[in-house]
Amino acid sequence: MIEKSVGWFFAAWEDSESWDGPHASREAAISAGRACYGEEDGFCVCEAFNGPLDLNEYARWHDFLERAEEAVIESDRINTEYEEGPFFDVTPEQAQDLETHLRHAVTIWQEKHGLQFVCRTFSDMRNMEHVPAAKAEVIQ
Numbered sequence: 001m002i003e004k005s006v007g008w009f010f011a012a013w014e015d016s017e018s019w020d021g022p023h024a025s026r027e028a029a030i031s032a033g034r035a036c037y038g039e040e041d042g043f044c045v046c047e048a049f050n051g052p053l054d055l056n057e058y059a060r061w062h063d064f065l066e067r068a069e070e071a072v073i074e075s076d077r078i079n080t081e082y083e084e085g086p087f088f089d090v091t092p093e094q095a096q097d098l099e100t101h102l103r104h105a106v107t108i109w110q111e112k113h114g115l116q117f118v119c120r121t122f123s124d125m126r127n128m129e130h131v132p133a134a135k136a137e138v139i140q
Helices: 026-037 061-074 092-113
Strands: 008-015 018-023 043-049 124-131
Touching (some): 018 043, 026 043, 026 124
Antiparallel strands (some): 008 018, 008 043, 043 124
């Protein structure tokens, strides 16, 4: 089951869609992998890092005004028969300034509420190894 782990931990997995962890040690991950995936098939273990997601990386601030423009056209706020955009007409410098302010506001908001968004996939892995089914004991 996923925990809001930030930092390196050990994990075991059988396929790319699910994993077991976090575990404090390689041996714990191997033990859990055997219990979770059985002795018949092999599985993988690794040190994994599940870093937090930065909302700013995915918020698409670069086209915020363009999406706002599309939204106002689709709304009933304007009459597209008599009006045409751009409705949010700003200079490139103003658009960049808006993006900077939006990113800053989101960062402050996340910090204020102590929000760390985590997904189930790893942001980094190291020391990956396959544990074959024939391996009866943990090798140290």
